[in-house]
Each structure stands twice: as C-alpha cells, then as structure tokens.
Amino acid sequence: MTQVSEAAEVTPTEVEKEPKSRGNLLRAMEIDFRVFGMVLALAVILIGFGIKTNGRFLEPVNMVNLAVQSVSISIIATGMTLIIVSRNIDLSVGSVVGVVSMVYAQLMHTWLPGWIGFDHPLMWVIALAVGIALGAAIGGFQGFIIAYIGVPSFIVTLGGLLAFRGATWVVTRGVTISPVDPTFKLLGGGPEGSIGGTASWIVGVFVCIAIVLFLVMNRRQRRRFGFPVRPMWAETVVGVVSCGVVLGLIWLFNAYKWPEALAQRHAEETGTTIPPGGLPAGVPWPVMLLIGVTIVMTFVATRRRFGRYVYSIGGNPEATELAGINTKWTIMKTFILIGVLCAISAAVATARLDGATLDLGEGYELYVIAAAVIGGTSFAGGIGTIPGAVLGALVMSSLAYGLSFIGLSSPIQDIVAGIVLIIAVGFDTINRRRKV
C-alpha cells in the first residue's frame, strides 16, 4: 500500500520534467486549466473596467451588485450543466422561472393573506415550499416525457418554453404583482437582505476550517486506496490560497457599508449604534444561497452515484445502460433537479424586484446555457463542471454590469455579450483540440 502511494507521489515530479513548468505547477496542484483560465478572464474583466473607471468600478458596492445580479442565472446554470452533460438541453427554464415567480407573488399577495393574514411570519416559508414543489413537479413532468416516452428534450422543453410562458399569463391574466412578503424580500439582497458583518466573518472562518478538513480527509482517503496524492507543498498552497480567497471575499462584502440613511433608520429601529466606519452589510442572502447550491451541486455531481451516472451517460449512453444503470430514472432526476433550481432562482428574482412581472425570466435559457458553455460544458456530453458554470455566469454578469456602469447603451452591451460568448467557446475548443 504505502509503496504504491509513494510511487504515485513521485511520479508527477518525474514525468513533468520535460514539458513547460507552468503546466506542471497547475497539474501538481490539480487545478483545472479551464477553471484557472476563467478566473484569469474574470480578473482581466474586473481590472479592465477598474482601469477604465479610475478604480471606481472596483469599489465594494459594485462587486456586491454584480455578485447578486449573477445569482439567478448561476443557480440554474449549476443544473443546466448536468442536463447538458447528459446530452440533453432545457429550453424551458426561463418560462418555468416566470410561472413559479408569478405563483410566489400571487401566493403572498393574493391567495395566502385571505387564509392566514397579511404579515404571517411563516408566509415566506409556505410560498417557498409551494414554489419548489411546483418546480419539481414541472421538471419531473418534462423529465418523464423525455426519459420514459423518449421525446427529444429539445422538443419537450421548447414546448415548455411556450406553454409555461402562457401559464405565467394565466396565473394573473398578465398583471404585474407587487409587493411581496417583507421577509421573502430579504432573498433579494441589499443591506437589509445580508447576513451582517460578524456573521460573515464566522461563516468565512467556518468555510476555511471546512476547506482544511476536506484537504486532510481527502489526502488520507487517497492514501488508504493507494491513489496518487498531491505533493505536500501543493497541498499547502491550495489550502492557503483557498482560505485567502474566502476571507478576502468576506472582507470585500464587509467593506460594503449600509447607506447612511438606511443605517440610521436601522439603528433607530433596533436601538443599536452605528460603528464609526459605517455598518458592514456582509454577505447578501442570495449569495449565501448560491454558495450553498454550488457546494451541494458539486458534491452531488462528483461524490454521489447519481452525479457519476450522469457523467457516464454523457460519455457513453449505451455502455451506461448496458452496465445496468437505470438511465431513464437518472435523466428524469436531472430534470426534477433543474426544476427545483428554477424555483430557487425564481425566488431570488421575485425578491429582487419585490414582485413578479409577465416577462420575468424571459431569455434566461440563453444566458443559462451560455454560462454553462462558457464555463466549459461541452455539448458533446460528458464534460462540464459546476463551479465552471458559476464562474461562467459571473463572467457574463461582470461584463454586463461593467458595460452598463461605464454608460454603454444596451444594444452595444448585447453585441459585446454575443462576441464574448463566441470567443470564450472558441478558445475552449482550440484548447481542447490541442490537448487531443
């Protein structure tokens, strides 16, 4: 046992003496080259806009805004990755978001108040539960037709795109519904919808401990099974850098202070005083939600049987089926999952607008698919990561926010977004071809 693992520990350093050393470093730390490229692209975009606006773009408030703006797309993109990996597609996500958000708004604005009164403390919980159940049901319904009846997902979800947009209209006959429950509204972020400065630091420290524990356990387990492990220095670098990034982000979220007027009102209401440097807002709830979803989805995709089956189906559907895996049920589950994610995303979008409009979610399918693809998901199936998709969504929302921040008009923004999509996938294609 020990011999094997030691041999494995030695192999990387031996093999990689010949090729370029930069690739070596990344490979030793087991960092995905694609993810690394995306982080680099994101940094270039942020710094680029920073230079263009004399640093004003890099102020905490903008970083917080663009993080929150990417949440709705990111959440669905994590599910879309699994869908595309299994060689399917879901075009109905935008319409599902529309219908679920309309149901949220109707529940909290019209249906529930008649039953339980306006300011019921559990209103938001009930609404959320109903919405998520509805999302799962819609996803399950489409998934059943795709997996068991065998209608291509493109067709089924194209039908869904039309039908659920129509259903959105039917729920309210097209009227905008606003406002929603004040507690529910916290899901939309803003200073009031953030967890606060102290809680943010606690979360940050927790995540750091979790990262270290994960690295230690992972290393131990690999040893046990005789798998190759990273050299110790790489392990340390990964741990320190990850912790640094997490704490840096927490610092950034805390550097965003409550606007003065709001802070004063908050202080009066709660009987507290504002600290001299201003009241730190901390991590917004929607971002917490996204972090949670990303961790759970990554875990499901890489550590659970279901996730591995999905990748296996994407790699070779026939072989997977012949191996005795219930591929139909697996496919149906991916659609149930994306339905639930659409419902979560709809909650954030509804909370952000403090209401639901007929066109909410329109065009999401394109942004979500673009985020997954920019994040390295391949339409050929079998390839794609969840953190990649989230990064892809962040890249797009940074671009959109930045272009709007420097005052470029919206048609020009669309042109840039389109070009970036093609360039990103183009680079990826070239990169992949070179590897083969």
Add this chain to the structure above:
Amino acid sequence: MRRRLWVFLALSAVLLAACGDDGGGGGGGDGGATGGEGLIVGISWNNYAQPRWAKADGPAIIEAVEAAGGSVIETDANDSSEQQLADVDSLIAQGADALIILAKDAAAILPAVQKATEAGIPVIGYDRLIEDTNAFYITFNNEQVGTIMAEEVTAVVPEGNYAIVKGHSADPNADFLRGGMQPALDAHPGITIVCEDYNDDWATENARAMMDACLAANNNEIDAVISENDSMATGVVAALDAVGLAGTVPVTGQDGDDPALNRVALGTQLVSVWKDAFALGQTAGEVAVQLAEGVALADVTAPDDLQDHVAPEAGVDAQLFTTPGGLDVYSIVLKPTPITLDNINLVVDLGWVTQDIVCAGVSAGTVEICG
C-alpha cells in the same frame, strides 16, 4: 416552429370566432334600432396578452359598437408583424365594415392597410401610429406624457441629480417620451442627468439592474428618477428600497398599473401617468361606426361625452396630425392624466382599479380614499 404553431392556432381561433358570431350577430340585430345596425367592426390586436387591452380597451370598443347596433370580431397577432397581416386579411374576408388596428409595427402593417383601402374599408390606427393618410389615428398625446412626468418631478425636485430610465430602444415611444421631457428639464438649469439608458423590452429586471449601477456610480446621490413606465418603475423602486431611498426619491411611471397605483398611495412613487383606456376604446368604437357609415375622415368627431381628464385640448373635431414620416393624417388625440396622491380616487371611481388594490398596506389616515 413557433410561428407556424401560432398561425395554426390563430386560424382555428378565427374559425371558431366566425362560427360563434353567426349565432350571436343575428340575435343582437333584432334589438338594435340606430343607424349602425348590422355593422361589423374588426379589431386586430397586436398582443392581447397584455392585461390592458382585455381589461379596458376591448370591452369599451365593444360597448360603443354594440350600443350603435353593430358587432365586433377580433384577432390577436401575438406580437408578430407577419401574423398581423394574415389577421387583417381574415378580418376583411369575414366582411368587416371598418377596421381598428393596434399595429405591431407602424411600417410593416402598410400592405394590410392598402388592401383594406382598396376594398373600401376604413382603417383606424389605434393607440399606435400607422404611416398612411387613409388611416385615422386615435391615440393619447404620447409626447405630453413625457412632459407631464418631467413637470410633476421638477415641481418637487427643481434641482439635483436625475436618472432617466427609458424604454425599449427600438420602440419609437421611448424617444417620443424622452423628447417630451426636454422642455421641462431645460427650464431647470440646476438639474444634472447622471444616468440615462434604454431598457430592453421595458423589462423590470433590466431597470433594476440599471438603477443598481446608477446608484453605485453616484454614491446613492440620486434626487429623482424619471421612469418611462410603471413596470420599469417597479424595478427602480426596488433598487431605491434596497438602499433606503424609496419614498424620499420621487419616481414617475405611466400606465396606471395596479402596483404603481398602490405605490402612489404608499408614497414610493410620485406619479403614474394614466391613459384612460375606457375613453380611448369608446372613442375608437364610435369613430369606427361613423367611418363604417360612410362619414369622411375629415368630418369624424370624438364622442361629446368625454370627461375633462381626457377631453382633447383641440376640441372634438378631427385634427391633422403630422407623422414622423411627414404625412398628415386625421386624428383624435386624447389627453393623458397624471395620477398622484391628490386625484387617486379618479381611477377607483372610474372602475380602473379596486380600492383594496390601491390601499394595500397603506397605513390608516394617510390617504383620504383609503380611510
């Protein structure tokens, strides 16, 4: 794919509607006694999914036409210019004596208008301009909407940082509205416009995103927001609310949407410029009957019982309206109505919205109509 499906659906709908009318038309004819008896007015909607048309315009037109003893047939183009051409064909084929067209596109509809003119059927461009001298134009004064917005806001905030949230860039209304604002803004040299942009599809989400960026870029120092409609105002107010400015920064809108009127009562929106669609529908219905009876375009008159808040400033007679394309078309242009805290009872009294919608969440004693 989508288009073909809609064509199919629309055709089936037209067939069904035609069958239904045979039965209903005969019954209605017996009771009618006025000159418009037996007339058929065809309406081609651009996008009936928007709540306004089904709530106010449609019923008002039908009421006016049926009061004169006629009947109405309707089609919906579902936001497609192509579909609308097919719709108008089918209305002509069904024997319409006058057409009311809410055009998806001012230019793309022209072949259909030409066909109707050749068949001797008068056409009314309803709410949206048709660039053809054979079409009668019935609308609200769109430029005045912008003027009213700017006047209402500048009266409250005569100087400071303004944000202007414009509608869809391809919709000429967005620029009409913006043009109407300019004189009032020019009259106040202390005003600086710090943000101004179009928003695709007049979407609430886009307005929220634009406002977030605008607030961030100006350290929340925004003193007033002119939003070109109510659904974008929803996004604007949500963004202001997130930084604690809702209720202190005046916001405009237009359309008299339910949530917007509620915000006016709550004090988070200053004004919603309302176009009384009942009055517009009534006008179109009565004009359609006049035209179907053979009254010349120049001799058409508006209903004489229009209320003060909409009555055309130019009087009831048809006026010449110069289009952006340089044509002179006969028109009746109604007056838009600013709805503020002072006159919010008007929308409730006229049945546009119910009191409980306007008053939801309003604390007692702050607004007269809410008790």
